[in-house]
Structures are given as structure tokens and as C-alpha cells.
Amino acid sequence: MVERPDHRQTLLVRSGLDAHGTDSPLSPPIYQSTVYQFGSLDDLEAAFTEPSKRSVYYRNGTPNGRVLEELLSRLEGGEAAVCTASGMAAVYAALLAVLGPGDHLLADWRVYGGTYALLVHDLPKQGIEVSLVDLQDREAREQALRPTTRAVFAESLSNPLMNVLDLPELVAWSSPLGLAVVVDNSFATPALFRPLEWGAGLVVHSLPKYLSGHSSAMGGVVIGGAAQCQRVRDQVIRVGATLGPFDAWMALQGIRTLELRMQRHSQNALTLARWLSTHPAVQSVHYPLLPSHPQIELAKQLFPQGAGGMLALDLGSRGRVDRAVRKLVGRIPLAPSLADVATTLTYPAGTSHRALSPEQRAAQGIGDGLIRLSVGLEWVEDVARDLLAGLQ
Template sequence: MARKTDTWEILSAPDLDWQDATQAIRAGQQRTHQQEHSEVLYPTSSFVFKSAAEAAAKFGGEEAGNIYSRFTNPTVSMFEERLAALEGAERCLGTSSGMAAILATSMALLKSGDHVVCSRNVFGTTHVVFEKYLKKFGVETTFVSLTDIGGWKAALRENTRFLFLETPSNPLNEVADIRALADLAHENGSLLIVDNCFCTPILQKPLSLGADLVIHSATKFLDGQGRCIGGAVAGSNALVEEVFVFMRSGGFTMSPFNAWVFLKGLETLPIRMKAHCEQALALAAWLKEQDWVEKVYYCGLPEHPAHELASKQQKGYGGVISFKVKGGRKEAWALVDNTEWISITANLGDTKTTMTHPATTTHGRLSEQEKQLAGISENLIRICVGLEDIEDIKQDLLRGAARIA
């Protein structure tokens, strides 16, 4: 049932029992007295008060309401409520980027002397944040194999504050057993934080599998068209509140315009993810048959070592494939450079097919030893399969492969 305030009508309570496709379009929507159909964009830095007393009450927390867009903004709030509904979270917080979500969460939950266990197979910049920057403040991180439960268990300490992972992993499509790692974390008094960027809540809901927080780069599939930078943290109200308090001071804030774009992106997320999955599975099967391909990494393939696990905890296998060409960097670059229209960019989650060479881009700041441990070889290419005709994607890859010396 709709609720009304002095300014707007809130059309969807967060506990409505809708399916994902409906949540993605209707959850969190607010409507002003103008009765607009599309969500309103509030491009304002601050909000005015009726009196000094009202200002004092809102600043003091005795009265709810918007104060300043670094804290809250109605457009951002709509995005947060919608994503929270999709993830099955009590609360969601929008941030300025996916990395801002990771750093804000770390700054809010960690202190000097704490310990983190993180999978090796994370986005390269995530690795840098834990290994280089948090280390400066006395936080130690142990990196382990994503799929080795024994390795995770052995790495735990009394001061381990949280376990951090992304699944499927970037770029090798390894899959973690979220339920098993959640149980392991909780037995140790630690939290489990899952980067859900590759799957989105349409394909995977980590909170329902025991995770405590979910991280998103909204820049990727949530937007879906490569338009804006943003991130999000979702989970219990208590944990997200800790991150919010830090963000209120730290300023890792999502802009209202970007939130409005993400709202539009969420509306088509279910149908886009279905198409991405279909396209990626078809391309992965085709790549396996090419004589210039050494190996394909996609958890949707039956021979993938985690295919059975992915089938249990995901509703689909996602849109990201990695594969090794026969040869090394020279051959990989030749393929990338001689395609005609596939976008050479490190972004992913776009309607446009994108391709990158992880060893020199997304994971380029890792040491050679770190790359080796993470499986990032010189002949590895990552492709995020877009929504163009699949036969056209194949033909462009063949153009690139024809130039491999």
C-alpha cells in the first residue's frame, strides 16, 4: 500500500512480496504532488528547513528528513531501496563507486590491529587497497585461494574481522561456496562480505546464503550501458549504519544524477541478465572449438570444476568469459588489436561487448608473483559478452584471431 508524506507519495514499501522483475521496476519509487510517472531527479546540494528548530531537530537526529546530499538525497534513496529489495537486505547505501563501497566498508568496520582474509582472485584494485593502503593503517590481509576452504580456515585468526571475496571471480570465473564460507566466518566471530558484481541480485543473493554484506560496482551490470560510476553496500541495518556514519563524514557519496541513471538501469536488469547469460554460454561453447584457443574459463560450461556449485547457488552463469589464446602476450594483443568493433575497455556489464587483457590492465599493478598465484597469464583475455547478435561477435573475434602470428 502507498504511504504519503507532506512532499511525496512512497509507492512501494520495502517488504512487498514481489518477484525480482517487479522489484527492479517498482521498489522504492516515490512520487511527488506532480504525480510524475518516472522517478524524480533531485539535483540539489542541500535542503531547506521551515524553522531553526526543525533544522536543529534534523541535525540532531530527533527528526527524520534530508539535510545535505552528502548524507541523503531522495533520488539516491530510491536507488538504495530498490537494490535493497532485490538483494533481500534490510538496508542499502549508495556510494560514489564500487571501490568507494569497498573502502568505506573497510574504514567503517576495521581498526588498526585487525586482520582480513581475502581471495586472491579479486579485481586488481581491490587487491591493492587491502595489500597497500589498509596495510599502512595497521590492517593485515592474508590472501588465499577462493576455492580452497581449508586455506580459508587456516588463515583465520582471533582478530580476523571479515572475509572478503567475489564470486564468480574476476577474471577466471572461479566460484566460492558462499554458505560454507559464511559458516566458517561466523564460527570464528567474523563477517563474510561478498562482491556480487558479476551475478547481480538477479542471478545470486549472497545474503540468503549467509553473507553479512554485499558489495556492488553499480557501474557494471546494474547500470548496463556504461554511463555512470557508482557503488553500493547492502546488508543488515546495523552494519550498513556503520558504513553510513563513515560515509557521512568521508564523502564517498553517490550523486543524485548517477542514482537516477542506475534506477533506469535496474528496470531492465532481469531481462538483460538473462540475455547476457544466454549469449555468454553460446560464445563460451564456440570458443572451446576454436583451434587458436588454449582454454576457456566460464562456470556455465559443464566441465568447469565449479559448474555444479554455480548451478546450485546461482540462477545463471553471468556474462563474463575469460580465455587463453595459444601463445603469449604478443598473440593476445594481436587478437585484441585486430578486432574491428568489440570495445577494448576494462569496463564490463555493458550492452556493448567489451574486451581487455587483464595482465596489463585490470590486474596490471599486481607483482609477477601475485599474477601467477591469481592465474593471470600473459595469454589471458577477458570478454564481457554484450547484447549484439552472437554471430557478429564471433565474426569479430575471428577477424582478430586471423592476425595471430
């Protein structure tokens, strides 16, 4: 009988457990050491030549980071993974692995504001030109294409308006052109969508989002082919953007429940999105599986198990948002991140997208009345009750 590989759920729940064999703690230890010992020069040499397997010095990678890398690489279906100190470090290292001086990047204009700032301010300093376009619009893509274009970058579910990336279409267009496709999969996670299976070349994540599921660990990860990940690792070691062992350990504690969390986040978000769409104080709701979402058919095709826990709602003005935020104190906190097990909300115009001018935000549909809700795992009727109080 051919043995079937473990289901993703099993892989997740058991991750980190068998790293040390028998007579070992159930929860893996934290390797809080900046340096490791060697018995001979040959041993030292071997450790340097296998940085994804052996530890030499903290900046070159840690045992806790390696457990996470192995797991994430399997979850996304990559050959390798490299953990980084933050999601932004992962985005930067991934792009530098596929782009060099003189190259041009086509990036979706809806990307997270921090990524937007990196693309606009830092890549040009490396001699990399960037065009921010609506990557969903084939004509816009073709107009922006240059002989030097080498890569495209987009988020699988965009922040904050939950635009669904038509990755099969983008890959079909970019493959004959030889472009590397880099996808930020932080909002979707491999529990709901695996970009490498749809033909992307590299995937990045911000770890404090759904992969961890709590707001206690920082970090990022790049996943993809072995050669490109090696370039990412070299870059991360050179600039010192290595993930710390405690953050890697904390992320591992959270990721073990990823599958179940994403199911519940998705159910709760869909229920609330439907309910909010009927509320008179709400002008519009953005969630991929709502009939009002322009990409509902694509969302059903690419996200058959649910579209995650993020949704956006428009209250029409900053004043209305501020009144709602004040009423929600102690129930649904205003906290400029996402993906915690508890529901939180944020104000994109004043947080994630503050680097954009009001005109740029308006062009993307991010108005002064927009709230982004990160729907948690609570009993959904309790969240609805709290929101009702906030919206009154």
C-alpha cells in the same frame, strides 16, 4: 487472501516511478541541489537524525541516492543500503564497518586488482592486517586464521577467471568463528545470486557494472544489516564518498532492465563459451557452466538461472591478444570495464590486474595471453562472427 509481494522483475521495472505520487513526471527528477531548506529547528533536527530518509546536504545523501538504496536493499534482501561514489569506496567503507585497528582480514587472493591494491596498501595504514589466501582452500584459510581475524572478503564470481565462491561452505566455516562475511557481488548481481540469503553479512557492488548496464554512471553500494549500514553511512559522510544525484539517477535508469539483461547476458555468454572452447586459436575458456570448469556442479547449484556475461579466454601470448584486439577495432572494443549492453573485451594483465607483479598474476592463472570478454546483448551469432574475424 494474503497478498503476495511483487516479483523482483516487477520491483525493478517500476522502481522510481511511484516516488512522488500522482500529477508527477514518469521519470523521476534529478535533485541537483547541494542543500535543502527547513521550516524550523525541530524540522532540521529531525532531518539530521534520519539521514536515510531526509535530505540536509549533498554529502549526507540525496533523494536520488535514497531511491536506489531502497531498491537495492530489497533486491539483495538487506535491511539497509548505502550508496557510495564508486565501487572502491563501497569496498573500503564496508571493510571499515567490520574491521578496526588491530583486526585481521582474510581475503581471497583472486579479488579485482583495485581491491587487491586497497587491501595491500590502505588497510594496513588503518592498523588492519590482511592475508590474501585461496579462500576456497579450507587448509589455507585455517593456516592464515589468527586470534584477531574478524572478517573474510571475496567476490561471488571472481574477476577475471570466473571462480565461483562456495559461499555456503565459507559461511558454515566462518559463522562459529564469529567472522563477518563481506561479498563483492558485482559480476553476479541479485538477479542471479543473493549472498545475504546464503548467510553473508554485507554485500558490495560497483554500480557501473551490471546494475547500471551502461557505461555512463559511476558509483557503488553496500547492502546489509541496519547497524552495519549505519556505520558505513557515517563513514561515507565523514570522508565525502557520497554518490552524486546524477549518477544515482543514471544507475536507476539502467537497473530497471536488470532481470532481462542478466538472462540474455548469461545465455549469450554460455553460447560463446561453448563455441570458443572448440576454436583452435583458443587455448582455454573460463566460464562456470562449461563442463571444463572445475566448479560446474557448484555453479549449477548456486547459479540455476545462469552465471552472467563474463568469460575469460587464453590465446597464449600478448602478441596474439594484440593482433586480435587490432582486428576487432570497430566490432568489439577494448575497454577496461565490463557489463555494458554491448560486448567489450579487456586485457586483465594490463588493466584490472596491473597492480600485481607478473609472478602474482601467474600464480592466479592470469597469463599474458588472457582476454576477458564481457558478453553483451547483441544477436549472439553476430558476436561469434566478429570474434571469428579477430581470432583468424
